[in-house]
Amino acid sequence: MNTQALRTQDKESLRHARVAAPLVDVFENADEVLIVCELPGVGKDKLTLHLTDSTLTLEAQPPDFPPEHGTVLTHERVHAVFERKFSLPEGIAADRISAEIKDGVARVRLPKAEKAKPRQIPIR
Amino acid sequence: MLETVFAPWVHFDGLEDVERFRRRFDRLFYDYDRERGTRSAGPRTNVFDTGSSLLFEVELPGFTSADVQITVDKNVMTLSGERKAEAPEGYSVHRRERASLKFSRSFNIATPIDVEKVTASLKDGILSLVLPKATENQPRQITIQAH
Numbered sequence: 001m002n003t004q005a006l007r008t009q010d011k012e013s014l015r016h017a018r019v020a021a022p023l024v025d026v027f028e029n030a031d032e033v034l035i036v037c038e039l040p041g042v043g044k045d046k047l048t049l050h051l052t053d054s055t056l057t058l059e060a061q062p063p064d065f066p067p068e069h070g071t072v073l074t075h076e077r078v079h080a081v082f083e084r085k086f087s088l089p090e091g092i093a094a095d096r097i098s099a100e101i102k103d104g105v106a107r108v109r110l111p112k113a114e115k116a117k118p119r120q121i122p123i124r
Numbered sequence: 125m126l127e128t129v130f131a132p133w134v135h136f137d138g139l140e141d142v143e144r145f146r147r148r149f150d151r152l153f154y155d156y157d158r159e160r161g162t163r164s165a166g167p168r169t170n171v172f173d174t175g176s177s178l179l180f181e182v183e184l185p186g187f188t189s190a191d192v193q194i195t196v197d198k199n200v201m202t203l204s205g206e207r208k209a210e211a212p213e214g215y216s217v218h219r220r221e222r223a224s225l226k227f228s229r230s231f232n233i234a235t236p237i238d239v240e241k242v243t244a245s246l247k248d249g250i251l252s253l254v255l256p257k258a259t260e261n262q263p264r265q266i267t268i269q270a271h
Binding site: 039 | 168169170178185186187212214216218219220222246248249252
C-alpha cells in the first residue's frame with residue numbers, strides 16, 4: 001500500500017483528518033454537571049460545542065505548525081481534530097449550558113433543570 | 125458487505141475502506157498512547173530548527189507561568205513544573221482522566237545558543253520557547269567571489 005499518498009490525503013481534507021479524544025474529568029454537584037477538558041493549544045476561536053438531541057459534541061481544530069517553523073526535530077504533539085461526545089443525562093437545562101476555555105483547559109457547565117435538583121420535602 | 129470485499133480487485137478506490145480501517149485502528153492506539161505519554165515521559169513537546177533559532181512548543185494545559193521553571197545550564201535546558209488537577213470542592217466525581225502533573229524534562233541543545241536572548245511565553249496551555257542560535261552558528265550565505 002502506498003502510505004505516502006494516503007498521508008497526503010489526510011492533510012488536505014479535514015474530513016479525513018485524524019481524530020483524537022482529549023482527556024476529560026466529569027464532576028457533579030447539586031446544581032450542575034461540570035466537564036473539564038484538556039485541550040492544549042486551543043483558544044476560544046478553535047473550540048466548538050454543539051448539542052443535538054441529547055448528545056453534546058465538543059470539537060477543536062488541530063494545532064497549526066508555527067509560521068516559519070523550519071525543520072521539525074521532534075514532533076510529539078497530537079496533530080488531530082480533538083473530539084469528544086457526551087450523552088446528556090435527563091434533567092439538564094439545555095438552554096443554560098455554558099462553556100469557557102482558559103490556558104488550554106475547557107470547562108463546560110451543564111446546569112440541572114429546577115425539577116431535577118434534589119429537594120427536601122418538608123413534613124407538615 | 126460483499127461489495128466492499130470485491131471492490132479492491134475491481135476499482136482501486138476500494139483502498140479507501142482499508143484506509144478507513146487503518147485510521148480507526150490508529151485511533152485506538154493514539155488515545156491510549158496519549159494518556160501514557162502525559163504521565164511517563166513528561167509533557168508532549170515539538171522542537172523546530174528555524175535556521176536562526178530553536179523553537180520549542182511544550183503542551184502544558186492548565187499551567188500558569190508561576191507553575192513552570194526553565195533553566196539553561198551549558199547546553200542542557202531543563203523544564204520542570206507542577207500543577208494540581210484536583211476535583212473542585214463539593215463535587216462528586218464521575219470520571220477522572222486528567223492527572224496532577226509534576227514533571228522535569230531535560231533537553232540536550234546540540235547547537236550553541238545565545239542564552240541572554242532566550243524568550244518564553246505561555247498561551248492557551250502551550251509554552252513556547254525561542255532559543256536563538258549563537259550568531260556564528262546561524263546558517264550563512266557564502267558569496268562566491270568573482271575573479
